[in-house]
Amino acid sequence: MTSGSTPTPPIPAKAGGGLRTSLLGRVGSAPRRRWVDYAFIIAFVVLLLITAATSDVFFTQRNLSNLMRQTVTNGLLSMGMLVTILTGGVDLSVGPVVALTGIMAAGLTEQGLPLWGAMLICLLVGVGAGAVNGFFISRFKLQPFIVTIATMGAFRGLVFVYSDIPITPTDPSFRAILGAGFIGPLPVSAVIMLACFPVVWFFLNRMKAGRAIVAIGGNEEAVRLAGISVPRHILLAYMISGFFAALAGVILASRLGIAQPSVGSGFELDAIAACVIGGAILGGGGGSAFGTLAGVVTLGLINNLLNLYNVQSYYQQIFKGLIILVAVLARRKER
Amino acid sequence: MPDSDFLQMRGINKSFDGTQALREVDFSALAGEVHAISGENGAGKSTLVKILSGALQRDAGEVLLGGVPVELGTPVRARRLGVHAVYQEFSLVPHLTVAENILMGEMPGGGVLGLVDWARANRRAEEILQEIGFVGIDVRKRVRQLSVSHQQMVEIAKAVAVRPRILILDEPSAVLSQEELDRLFALVRQLRQESTLILYISHRLDEVFEVADRITVLKDGQVIGTVRPQEADQKQLIKMMVGRTLGEIYPSRQPPGREVMLEVNGLAKAGAFSDISFSLRRGEILGMSGLVGSGRTQVARCIFGAEPFDAGEIRLEGRPVHPRSPRDAVREGIALLTEDRKRDGLVLSCTIRDNASMASFESLSRWGIIHRREQEARVREKVQELDIRPPLIDRLARQLSGGNQQKVVLAKWLMTQAKILILDEPTRGVDVATKVEIYQIIGDLAAKGLGILLISSELPEVLGMSDRALVMRQGRLVGEYTRAQASEEKLLASAAGVSQ
Numbered sequence: 001m002t003s004g005s006t007p008t009p010p011i012p013a014k015a016g017g018g019l020r021t022s023l024l025g026r027v028g029s030a031p032r033r034r035w036v037d038y039a040f041i042i043a044f045v046v047l048l049l050i051t052a053a054t055s056d057v058f059f060t061q062r063n064l065s066n067l068m069r070q071t072v073t074n075g076l077l078s079m080g081m082l083v084t085i086l087t088g089g090v091d092l093s094v095g096p097v098v099a100l101t102g103i104m105a106a107g108l109t110e111q112g113l114p115l116w117g118a119m120l121i122c123l124l125v126g127v128g129a130g131a132v133n134g135f136f137i138s139r140f141k142l143q144p145f146i147v148t149i150a151t152m153g154a155f156r157g158l159v160f161v162y163s164d165i166p167i168t169p170t171d172p173s174f175r176a177i178l179g180a181g182f183i184g185p186l187p188v189s190a191v192i193m194l195a196c197f198p199v200v201w202f203f204l205n206r207m208k209a210g211r212a213i214v215a216i217g218g219n220e221e222a223v224r225l226a227g228i229s230v231p232r233h234i235l236l237a238y239m240i241s242g243f244f245a246a247l248a249g250v251i252l253a254s255r256l257g258i259a260q261p262s263v264g265s266g267f268e269l270d271a272i273a274a275c276v277i278g279g280a281i282l283g284g285g286g287g288s289a290f291g292t293l294a295g296v297v298t299l300g301l302i303n304n305l306l307n308l309y310n311v312q313s314y315y316q317q318i319f320k321g322l323i324i325l326v327a328v329l330a331r332r333k334e335r
Numbered sequence: 336m337p338d339s340d341f342l343q344m345r346g347i348n349k350s351f352d353g354t355q356a357l358r359e360v361d362f363s364a365l366a367g368e369v370h371a372i373s374g375e376n377g378a379g380k381s382t383l384v385k386i387l388s389g390a391l392q393r394d395a396g397e398v399l400l401g402g403v404p405v406e407l408g409t410p411v412r413a414r415r416l417g418v419h420a421v422y423q424e425f426s427l428v429p430h431l432t433v434a435e436n437i438l439m440g441e442m443p444g445g446g447v448l449g450l451v452d453w454a455r456a457n458r459r460a461e462e463i464l465q466e467i468g469f470v471g472i473d474v475r476k477r478v479r480q481l482s483v484s485h486q487q488m489v490e491i492a493k494a495v496a497v498r499p500r501i502l503i504l505d506e507p508s509a510v511l512s513q514e515e516l517d518r519l520f521a522l523v524r525q526l527r528q529e530s531t532l533i534l535y536i537s538h539r540l541d542e543v544f545e546v547a548d549r550i551t552v553l554k555d556g557q558v559i560g561t562v563r564p565q566e567a568d569q570k571q572l573i574k575m576m577v578g579r580t581l582g583e584i585y586p587s588r589q590p591p592g593r594e595v596m597l598e599v600n601g602l603a604k605a606g607a608f609s610d611i612s613f614s615l616r617r618g619e620i621l622g623m624s625g626l627v628g629s630g631r632t633q634v635a636r637c638i639f640g641a642e643p644f645d646a647g648e649i650r651l652e653g654r655p656v657h658p659r660s661p662r663d664a665v666r667e668g669i670a671l672l673t674e675d676r677k678r679d680g681l682v683l684s685c686t687i688r689d690n691a692s693m694a695s696f697e698s699l700s701r702w703g704i705i706h707r708r709e710q711e712a713r714v715r716e717k718v719q720e721l722d723i724r725p726p727l728i729d730r731l732a733r734q735l736s737g738g739n740q741q742k743v744v745l746a747k748w749l750m751t752q753a754k755i756l757i758l759d760e761p762t763r764g765v766d767v768a769t770k771v772e773i774y775q776i777i778g779d780l781a782a783k784g785l786g787i788l789l790i791s792s793e794l795p796e797v798l799g800m801s802d803r804a805l806v807m808r809q810g811r812l813v814g815e816y817t818r819a820q821a822s823e824e825k826l827l828a829s830a831a832g833v834s835q
Contacts, residue, residue, distance in 0.1 A: 206707065208700045211689055218682035225641060225679050226693040226747065227665030285684035 044323075045294070048301045055308050061185065063308070068190035069179075069255055071300035073098070075193040075293070076248035077271035078278075079200045080130075080241030082292045085275050086204070087237045088217040088284030089137060089144030094245040094271060095264030096155035097129045101249030103159060106167040106259035109174050123246045129155060130242020131235065138231035152268075159261045168258045179254035189251045196244070201289035213237050217284020273320065274299055277327040298323070341366035341532055342387075342501060347396035349382055349556075356382045358556045360396070364549075366500070367530035369523055371537065371547035375576055375766030377736045379556040380536050384503045387534070388420035389413030400500070417500030421490050421507060429479035434460035436478055437493045463496045467522045483510045484627055491519065495526065502526060503534045508542055509763065512626040513827070520546050538764060539793070540569045552576055577768045584771055585799035586778030591619035595653070596786035597669075597755050599638065602647030607633045608810035611647065615755065615786040620777065622801030622821075623790045625830045630810040631790045632674060635757045639671040640664040651755070665694055670753035672744055674760040674790075676737075680744040683733040687723065688714050690732050691746040717746035721776060738769030745776065756780060757788045762796065774800060794823045806830050 052058035077094050084091040101122040108118035129151070136147045181188035204210040212233045215223045224230045253259040272282075278295030280287030302323060306316045340363035349357040357379045364370040372380045385391040387398065389407040397404050400416060407413040410420075427436050434453075435442065437460045444451040460474040469488045478486060487510050494502060504523075508516050523533055523546055537543050543550055544564045552559040552575040559575045594617045603609040608630035615621050625631050637644040640658030649656050651667055658664035664671070673680045681690055691714045692699055699710050711728065718726050721742040723735075732740055741761065748756060758777065762770045777800060781787050791797050797804050804821045806814035806829040814829035 206705055207703050208696045208705055209703055211693075211696065211705065215682045215685050215689060215693060218684035219679070221679040222682050223693065225639075225661050225671065225673060227660075227662045227751075228693065228696065229660070229662055 042294075044298055045301065048298075048305060051305055052301075055305075057308055058305070063304070065182075065185070065187050065190075067300060067304045069187045070303065071296055072187075072189040072193045072255075073248045073252050073267065074270045074274060074299060075296045076196065076244045076251070077267055078274040078292050078296050079196055079289065080244030081268070081271040082200070082275045082278075082280055082287055082289065083204070083213060083237045083240045084144065085272070085280050085282060086214050086217045086284060086287050087234050088220065089234070089237070090148065090272065090282065091130075091133060091238060091241040091245075092145065092148040092268045093129065093133060093152040093155055094241065094248075095267040096152055096159055097126055097242060097245035098249035098252060098264040098267055099159045099259075099261055100129070100155055100162065101126050101246040102253030102263060103163050103167055103259040103261055105250045106169045106174065106253050107163060109169045109171055110167060115171075115173055115177070119250050122250050123243060126242040126244075126246020126249070127239045128242070129245070130239040133242070134235035134238030137238065138234035163261055166258050166260045175254055175257045177254075178251050179257065189255060192247070192251070196247075197289050197293050204289060209233060209236060270299060270320075273324045276324060295327075340364060341401055343399040343402075344383070344387070345397050345399070347383070347386060347398075348394045349379075349386060349391065350394060356556050357386075357393075360553075360556070360558055362551060362558060364532050364534065366532050367527050368548045369527055369533045369535055369546055371535045371543040371550040372553060373537075373540070373543060373550055373572060373576060374553035374559075375738075375768065377766075378553040378576070380553055381505060382556075383553065384420065384505060384534055384536065387413070387501070388418055388503055390420070414497075414499075418503070419494040419497065419499035419501070420503035420505065421494050422505045423509065427478045427486060427490055427493070430477055432475055432477055433472060433481070433489050434474040436489055437463055437474070437496055439493065464492055467492060467495055467525070468518050469522075482628055484512060484515055487511060488515065488519075491522070495522065498529070499531060501532045501534065503536075505536045506538065506764070507535075508537055508539060510627060512628065513831070514626075516542070538766070540572060540767075543572075544569065554578060573767050576766075584774065586775050588620070588778060588802065589618070589782055591781070591802050592617035592784065596651070597638075597788075598648075598650040598653075599634075600648045600650070602634065602637060602644055602649070604633060604637060604642070604644045608807070611812055613805055613812065613815075615788060617786060618781050618784050619802050620781050620787045620789055620800050622797035622804035623788060623807060624792065624794060624797045624804060624826050625807035627792065629807040629830070631807050632759055634807070635671055635759050635788065635790060638664070639669055639757060641671065665751060665753075668752070668754035669757070670694070670748035670751060670755065671757045672748060672759060672761055674763060676740055676744050676764075681732045681740055684731065686729045686731055687718065687735070687743055687746075688728040690743050691717055691728075691750060694747050695750045713750055714746070717749055720749075721746055722772065736766070738765045738772075741765050741769070741773065745773070749780075753785065755786045755788070757790070759790045760792065761789070762791075762793070794826055797821075797826065798823060808832055 057063050077098070080094065081091055104125060105118045105122045108121060109115055133144075133148055133151055136142050137144050178189055183191050204214060212223060212228050213236070216230055216233055220230055252263065274295035275287060275292050276282065276295070277298055278288070278291030278293070280292065299320065302320060303316065306319065342364045344360065344362040347357050347360040347362070348355070360379070360383060362383065372383065374380050382391060386393045387407065389410040389412055392408070398407060399405065405416055407416065407418065434456045438456055442451050443455040443459060457474050464470065464472055464474065469492055472481070472485055472488065478489060481489065487507065491504070491507065507519060511519060523535070526533060535543065535547060547564055549561055549563055550572065551561040552572065554576060562572070595614045596617050597615040599614070600612050602611040611634055613621065623631050633642060636642040638649060638658070640660045640663050643659070649658075651669070656667050658667060658669065661671070677683065682693070688710065692710050696705065699705055699713070714728050715726075718728060723739050723742045723746065732743060735743065761777070762773055765773065777787060777789070789797065789800055798821055801821070802818055804816045804826060805812055806826055808830055813832070814826070816825060
């Protein structure tokens with residue numbers, strides 16, 4: 001409602017609050033709603049930390065670094081997933097891409113390629129897999145859900161074509177840096193993941209292509225009629241998703257020291273869950289990098305705590321499902 | 336008001352997120368009356384009728400139907416009480432047939448298998464359409480195959496089919512042609528005879544004056560007053576709506592330049608339009624009128640590269656151009672303000688900043704990174720120039736009123752330094768005060784040397800703004816009038832194909 005009688009509030013000066021709101025700001029959200037968006041997650045994380053404090057094991061260096069390394073895969077996948085969700089799509093094919101790039105990384109190292117070389121090839125494969133998704137979605141205007149379900153199957157097949165048995169590289173350097181390395185108290189893999197979030201934030205909020213991607217999810221036709229190429233940006237979004245899936249794949253294989261062709265089933269659901277808990281709207285029109293990080297941390301904490309308390313994995317799945325429902329319900333009112 | 340008022344709403348309050356949308360609204364209307372509700376965008380008209388139709392819940396107050404207090408909790412309950420609403424947003428199921436939509440929930444059929452009796456369904460639907468005077472719609476067609484105006488008529492038919500006691504029509508005329516509008520008015524009068532209460536919401540004052548028995552004006556969520564059309568004129572009504580008298584509606588114009596900026600020769604698209612030729616000079620406002628569906632919008636979209644065309648030539652400042660995408664067109668300096676800003680003009684979930692700078696990302700960024708300070712400066716400049724309120728560039732487009740949203744779309748194109756500006760219904764769904772502002776802006780832009788193609792269904796607008804006016808009918812240009820020659824009668828006659 002606009003009304004002529006209310007005085008127009010003065011344009012806020014660039015105060016300290018500006019940075020905070022812009023950092024936490026969910027893409028396309030009203031300023032005053034921003035705290036509400038995070039209230040749920042913050043409350044939940046605090047609750048989890050209190051629970052954690054009752055455990056002897058939680059605050060040990062070993063558990064914390066485990067926790068961090070375990071969230072890396074989902075953290076990386078979630079960022080790619082977020083970008084596709086922002087365009088109004090989704091990428092269900094990330095699981096097989098994780099498996100493909102992981103097993104290729106192991107296989108190529110085993111054949112004598114240096115790790116960096118293998119990694120580079122795997123990242124390219126990931127980007128290529130994303131380009132396949134993006135090509136079909138943007139060129140033929142197919143539904144992302146259907147296209148990535150199809151490629152999910154096809155990519156999984158490719159993994160088994162490459163190798164139907166697990167590969168364990170004998171070269172110790174395969175595990176040393178990415179999977180087991182530390183920078184100070186932090187695992188290398190966690191540092192990589194945490195560094196990616198600001199990059200994605202910067203891309204989505206400060207770059208031409210990022211803003212276009214966010215806008216496409218809001219109203220594709222308006223973006224096209226503003227003279228921006230929609231197919232190009234949708235293609236880019238899926239390539240980004242493929243890139244992160246590949247990075248996750250290589251790091252996961254390196255952490256485990258063994259690359260399984262069957263790895264990665266259900267990974268896409270965890271990534272979607274993290275985005276949604278973090279405020280992303282399936283179908284586009286909302287979502288942010290830091291909200292997604294909060295979602296990743298929430299899910300990671302739940303997994304870790306349930307493990308510490310020896311809760312069976314079946315119950316873990318039930319619990320995770322409930323959390324997602326509660327998170328979405330908590331935000332429902334403000335829509 | 337006497338007690339015999341069929342509908343009484345007393346002390347209605349409603350607020351959204353702390354904004355008071357309705358304040359102690361008392362509203363009453365008689366059975367067998369056409370009661371128009373007028374007011375600027377955001378005055379609370381839609382909120383009021385949505386409370387009546389059960390789509391929104393009131394915070395306080397009571398609603399009486401025939402003297403009995405009622406609870407209208409949900410649209411279903413409101414419908415059971417005989418309140419039916421036709422909103423601007425359609426509620427039809429696109430892949431079902433016209434008949435199925437009209438008879439929704441009451442499809443004839445039976446037997447053990449519960450088979451649909453299609454013959455009877457189609458006959459019944461045809462009868463309903465016939466009864467209310469909406470002929471020429473094939474009830475077997477799927478709704479998505481119909482034109483927008485026919486869809487609107489099906490929507491109305493669906494509501495009328497059940498003989499409601501209260502029928503709410505929210506901006507029903509936006510997509511209707513003059514002829515269809517006349518049929519709608521005939522229907523409204525017929526329903527009035529049958530003592531239905533019709534609540535009619537429209538931005539077009541001439542329409543309100545034609546059809547309404549009484550007009551209630553809302554402003555800032557309060558009732559300003561109720562008048563009879565015989566007792567008031569449009570000026571008084573506008574004053575009630577805006578709270579002040581408006582100055583001249585249309586800006587004074589300078590004669591356009593001689594230099595031709597845009598030339599269109601023999602443009603054609605199969606099934607849409609053919610043989611379209613015209614030229615647009617520097618600083619000229621070229622009006623384009625015609626009925627909805629006459630091909631105006633498609634001509635605009637083809638020039639802008641949003642749709643391909645089959646034949647013809649477009650010259651920009653003497654140079655042939657062929658925009659294959661809006662991207663090409665924007666680069667050539669052509670801008671298109673689309674007729675439906677919510678559908679394809681704005682990203683509602685994005686901010687003013689994003690929306691306004693969207694078409695100029697290229698010039699605002701280096702190595703793909705947007706230059707924030709320059710973006711902010713240029714958006715603020717346009718926000719000030721166009722007086723967009725509130726002037727908060729990080730406000731979401733969704734939170735703005737219709738008029739301000741339209742200004743944001745204008746800002747988007749003004750930021751691109753376009754040379755040719757195509758405006759398709761630039762004042763549709765915009766309140767009166769903003770309309771006048773937009774006319775002023777368009778006048779200023781022409782004075783700056785832009786060539787402006789103004790497509791509009793509102794004849795006063797075409798006449799008041801244009802240096803020349805074109806008329807389209809069934810995909811062809813059927814008339815061209817200079818400012819001196821043009822009159823409402825002439826434009827209407829050639830749009831309808833009536834020779835004079």
